[in-house]
Amino acid sequence: xxxxxxxxxxxxxxxxxxxxxxxxxxxxxxxxxxxxxxxxxxxxxxxxxxxxxxxxxxxxxxxxxxxxxxxxxxxxxxxxxxxxxxxxxxxxxxxxxxxxxxxxxxxxxxxxxxxxxxxxxxxxxxxxxxxxxxxxxxxxxxxxxxxxxxxxxxxxxxxxxxxxxxxxxxxxxxxxxxxxxxxxxxxxxxxxxxxxxxxxxxxxxxxxxxxxxxxxxxxxxxxxxxxxxxxxxxxxxxxxxxxxxxxxxxxxxxxxxxxxxxxxxxxxxxxxxxxxxxxxxxxxxxxxxxxxxxxxxxxxxxxxxxxxxxxxxxxxxxxxxxxxxxxxxxxxxxxxxxxxxxxxxxxxxxxxxxxxxxxxxxxxxxxxxxxxxxxxxxxxxxxxxxxxxxxxxxxxxxxxxxxxxxxxxxxxxxxxxxxxxxxxxx
Amino acid sequence: xxxxxxxxxxxxxxxxxxxxxxxxxxxxxxxxxxxxxxxxxxxxxxxxxxxxxxxxxxxxxxxxxxxxxxxxxxxxxxxxxxxxxxxxxxxxxxxxxxxxxxxxxxxxxxxxxxxxxxxxxxxxxxxxxxxxxxxxxxxxxxxxxxxxxxxxxxxxxxxxxxxxxxxxxxxxxxxxxxxxxxxxxxxxxxxxxxxxxxxxxxxxxxxxxxxxxxxxxxxxxxxxxxxxxxxxxxxxxxxxxxxxxxxxxxxxxxxxxxxxxxxxxxxxxxxxxxxxxxxxxxxxxxxxxxxxxxxxxxxxxxxxxxxxxxxxxxxxxxxxxxxxxxxxxxxxxxxxxxxxxxxxxxxxxxxxxxxxxxxxxxxxxxxxxxxxxxxxxxxxxxxxxxxxxxxxxxxxxxxxxxxxxxxx
Numbered sequence: 019x020x021x022x023x024x025x026x027x028x029x030x031x032x033x034x035x036x037x038x039x040x041x042x043x044x045x046x047x048x049x050x051x052x053x054x055x056x057x058x059x060x061x062x063x064x065x066x067x068x069x070x071x072x073x074x075x076x077x078x079x080x081x082x083x084x085x086x087x088x089x090x091x092x093x094x095x096x097x098x099x100x101x102x103x104x105x106x107x108x109x110x111x112x113x114x115x116x117x118x119x120x121x122x123x124x125x126x127x128x129x130x131x132x133x134x135x136x137x138x139x140x141x142x143x144x145x146x147x148x149x150x151x152x153x154x155x156x157x158x159x160x161x162x163x164x165x166x167x168x169x170x171x172x173x174x175x176x177x178x179x180x181x182x183x184x185x186x187x188x189x190x191x192x193x194x195x196x197x198x199x200x201x202x203x204x205x206x207x208x209x210x211x212x213x214x215x216x217x218x219x220x221x222x223x224x225x226x227x228x229x230x231x232x233x234x235x236x237x238x239x240x241x242x243x244x245x246x247x248x249x250x251x252x253x254x255x256x257x258x259x260x261x262x263x264x265x266x267x268x269x270x271x272x273x274x275x276x277x278x279x280x281x282x283x284x285x286x287x288x289x290x291x292x293x294x295x296x297x298x299x300x301x302x303x304x305x306x307x308x309x310x311x312x313x314x315x316x317x318x319x320x321x322x323x324x325x326x327x328x329x330x331x332x333x334x335x336x337x338x339x340x341x342x343x344x345x346x347x348x349x350x351x352x353x354x355x356x357x358x359x360x361x362x363x364x365x366x367x368x369x370x371x372x373x374x375x376x377x378x379x380x381x382x383x384x385x386x387x388x389x390x391x392x393x394x395x396x397x398x399x400x401x402x403x404x405x406x407x408x409x410x411x412x413x414x415x416x417x418x419x420x421x422x423x424x425x426x427x428x429x430x431x432x433x434x435x436x437x438x439x440x441x442x443x444x
Numbered sequence: 445x446x447x448x449x450x451x452x453x454x455x456x457x458x459x460x461x462x463x464x465x466x467x468x469x470x471x472x473x474x475x476x477x478x479x480x481x482x483x484x485x486x487x488x489x490x491x492x493x494x495x496x497x498x499x500x501x502x503x504x505x506x507x508x509x510x511x512x513x514x515x516x517x518x519x520x521x522x523x524x525x526x527x528x529x530x531x532x533x534x535x536x537x538x539x540x541x542x543x544x545x546x547x548x549x550x551x552x553x554x555x556x557x558x559x560x561x562x563x564x565x566x567x568x569x570x571x572x573x574x575x576x577x578x579x580x581x582x583x584x585x586x587x588x589x590x591x592x593x594x595x596x597x598x599x600x601x602x603x604x605x606x607x608x609x610x611x612x613x614x615x616x617x618x619x620x621x622x623x624x625x626x627x628x629x630x631x632x633x634x635x636x637x638x639x640x641x642x643x644x645x646x647x648x649x650x651x652x653x654x655x656x657x658x659x660x661x662x663x664x665x666x667x668x669x670x671x672x673x674x675x676x677x678x679x680x681x682x683x684x685x686x687x688x689x690x691x692x693x694x695x696x697x698x699x700x701x702x703x704x705x706x707x708x709x710x711x712x713x714x715x716x717x718x719x720x721x722x723x724x725x726x727x728x729x730x731x732x733x734x735x736x737x738x739x740x741x742x743x744x745x746x747x748x749x750x751x752x753x754x755x756x757x758x759x760x761x762x763x764x765x766x767x768x769x770x771x772x773x774x775x776x777x778x779x780x781x782x783x784x785x786x787x788x789x790x791x792x793x794x795x796x797x798x799x800x801x802x803x804x805x806x807x808x809x810x811x812x813x814x815x816x817x818x819x820x821x822x823x824x825x826x827x828x829x830x831x832x833x834x835x836x837x838x839x840x841x842x843x844x845x846x847x848x849x850x851x852x
Contacts, residue, residue: 034633034640050660058636077685078664080671090667141810160808163785169709169767173681173689177701178769180777182691184618185607191699192691192771195607195617196679197663199625204806206628206661211807213635214479218454218812220642227811235788236806238777242619243500245789246512248774249801250500255774260615262595266500272595273604273613280614282599284592350590359592361600363614365675366665369602377585380656394670399657400633401582404648405640407633 033059034405038123038216039427041065041115042099043139045073046172046198047128047156047233049095050205051212054399057407060123062099063423065115067106068442070416080389087388087415097384097395098410102424103417103444106137110443115139116147117428124152124212124226131157131166141228152215152226156208160232170233175200179237184244187259203240204233270330273363274341280363281346286325286333288358294319296356301340308336370394382409420444453480454812458638459834460546461486461537462521465493467594467623468654469550469578470517472630476546477520478805479814484540484830485521487823488528489852496823502797508823509796515820519792519802523821524830525851528559532850537561539835542569546638548576552591553583563649572647574637578630582653594620601658602665609680622658629657687734688713688741691771698754699771702745702761707731712764717748787815794819827851 036059042052043065056062064071076091077084102118105111116138119125125144127134134140134155141153155161158170159178176182176194186193208231215229238245244255244263253266260271262284272284288297289310298316301307309315309332318329325333341349346362353360364372375381380397398407424430424444438444458481462473470485477483487493495517496508503510526540527533538561541547547566549556556562556577563575580597581587595616598604604616630652641647659666665676683689686705693699704710710731714723722744727733734741749757754770761768770776777783778801786808789801802816831837837845845851 034636037643054632054660058633078668078672078674082672090664090671093671094664094667154807159782160786163782165782168762169765170769171686171703171705171767173683173691173701173703174767174769177691177699177771178780178782180772180774181617181619182701183771183773185615186618187615190609190612190680191693192681193608193615194681194691195603196683197602197606197661197665197676199617199661202661202663203625203628206625206632207806210475210628210631210635211805211809213632213639214454214475214814215809215812217635217639217642218452218809220639221452221454221456222812225811227809229807229809231807232786233806234782235786235804238783238788239803239806240619240621240624241774241777242624243498243513243516244619244774245777245801245803246516247500248778249789250502250512250797251504252775253500255618257618260613263618264499273599273615275613280599280604282596282604282616284595354590357591359590359596361590361592361596363599363604363616364602365605366602366662366669367675369600369659369662370666370669374581374585374587374655378582378653378656391671393667396659396662396666397656399629399652399660401651402633402637402648403650404646405637 031059032406033057033408034402035059036405039063039121041118041122041125043125043127043129044156045128046201047204048126048154048208049073050202051154051156051209052126053095053097053099054209055124055212056098056410059405059408063118063419064096064099064101064414065104065118066101066416068103068417068444074416093413096413099414100419100423101414101417102420105443106139108443110438110441112138114438114443119144119147119151121427122148122151123216124154126154126156126208126212128156131161145226145228148226150219150224150226152212152219152229154208154212154215154229154231156204156231157233159234161230165234172198172200175204175233175237179234179240180244181237181240184241184255184257184263186257188257192257199240200233200237203236204231207231207236207239270334274338276341276344276346276349278345281341281349281360282363283337283353283358283360287337287353287360288356289333289337290319290325291322292320293357297358300352300356301336306336306340310336384409384412386412388415417444452812453814454809455479455481458482458546459544460484460548461540461544462548464548464550464578466495466550467517467620468627468630469548471623471627472576472578472634473521473548474517474519475631475635475805478816481546483521484524484826485518485821486524486526486537486540488525489823490527490529512797512800515794515797515800516802518820519790519816520818521821522826522830523824524827525824527850527852528561530848530850532845532848534559534561536831536835536845536850538566538569541566541573543834544570544573546574546634548578548634550578553577553579553588567647570647572641572645574634574641574647574650576630576634576650576652578652578654580654582656583651594623597622597654597658601655602662606662606665606676606678608678610678614678622654625661626654626657629660682738687731687738688745689738690742690745692745692749692757694749694752694754694757696753700749700754700757700761701769701771703767709766710734712766713761716760716764716766720744790816792816792819795822824851
């Protein structure tokens, strides 16, 4: 091994995927997928053109300074990978890429169906180069079908995947989540497909295969029970505003304003149902239960029987008043103690400051030795007792690992690497 | 199964004891079931699975064998009932685990320990067991015992804060969002651990916190705070990087979405709406200056869409290469030609619910394809068969357990 400068991702020998190598050609639809494989122990090599991957231009940027090494998007999605440059439009670049693939277990790519063929990175070509490699192709609508070549971004995936119809309200229309969820979903579901295909090599004579992933379908899988509600009742669930939709019917609001923000309290916060007495008592202790303390209301709320609109309004009114003068964490603690599943509405800052995550020692510090800083990144999504998750370090610079990958992994000597540089392949 | 020919399934020969319930755990186990594992869903009528009591119900008849909600998460599984509160039930479960490769569970932390059925106990009967626990907040910490569903976990994990209009409430997505997000995170670790076991023979325990998994789907939001000291906010349908970017109401009341990130897409957009003068203004010519004009751009598009049906507006955009789409209703999803072509909704015959649609994985494996093969089990549908054929119980033993209430 060549000497590793400080901050460069280290191999992760302890993860469940240790020993695997993954080649990452992906954009927004596949970079998180590859990153998670890296954190599970795979050696992930990001292949970029000499000018750097297109997504390095995605904002926001560190201190708002635009540059190809300062994209927070790039940092978040590519942390812990190695980067090599390779011009796949050149024949020598394609040869080089194929040599990487020959030693890889998986390739993650996100080009439009058919387009990868132009640079010989399509599944069929790669299967010839390395029959053992799993090729994960992540696209907007999948490799086949009438929509396969249509352009899409996150919001299009949300819309055409049926998920967005279920968000928002009648008055203001559908809404998407500002942090891109079609991208998040397709990345995560592709990662599951990738590991299933890696696992399948064990019962398939060591052969890899093509994993054809659709962003539209990944969002279709996030429609809660709306799919079945149409199938069974021929009712379209739709965006319920701040309420909740239950089997095609709009239920009461589930978020309530507090002194310091909002809380989420589903099903009237537990004021209705078998637990209602305990909840009414809580509100009653400070004399804030209003009419709900009457025998009529106590009886009415003790059974799970949908409320009339007028009744609903009264209960919601009481709850709104009660929450408005209290802090969300206090409300949640007490509601949970009384057996009601409330949760605070947290912002990113509040998530970072969460007691629960602190108690679990969740966050990781990632050194950016290149700029002399250390930042907090999300930590282990799982604690595996035998093969721990591990954050591998910051995202790589463009071509940062050319020498060590082309040298140590492919075994090229210094002259050969220099030649590739001169001919502008790397 | 028949239409898939003789292609092998990835998890053939793998047996899973699925103790999980509601949304997340069953969806993780569904991945294994839909890809060939024998997944034995263990339930009890003494503590009925929540979703069996939640609609939509066929014929609008609330019954534990009629729930479409339950059915979709439990395709390709077998259904067994065991009352784990009885001594015989516990013993039976251990016998089942002894011949299983995987255990999945999503109870409140500590519940299985109380029953003497936690990982430490179960590994004694199956040393190479892979077991995953997946409650909302993990096995430890002050919130470990907190209860809730995906509707409120989406609040704790930032999705409410990031969904809605800037001048409005943090409404969140309209669904129990994390229930449809974190199963993929859980399944990833579980299958990775299975692959490790395949290669080394070693099992292990996975402590999965739904909350901690969900945070990884927040894009750049965490780093925006920790590196830039700035809070990401909900922006309605706008995007900090694209203009136009939004959902627009059309003449027929349906919505189209339009997203232009590149100058090429903007040119396509201009062509689609007939290159009106406003699109040629100096401040509209570059993306970075267009980002300051979103309000005006949206006003023009609203006006243009009001005179067209969603289908007309979408066609104009699509034919000019603009990333665009229709906000599809559940009904439209069922009729969508692309999803039909992909066979996304598997049609399976259920004994009481009839022919119903089930979600398929978002991916197709070329050599070892998966997908739902069997409708969800009735409550306890396979109890007798599994206990007799898999565990080798005699008729007498089975009847005895039945009479003693261990199989309720």
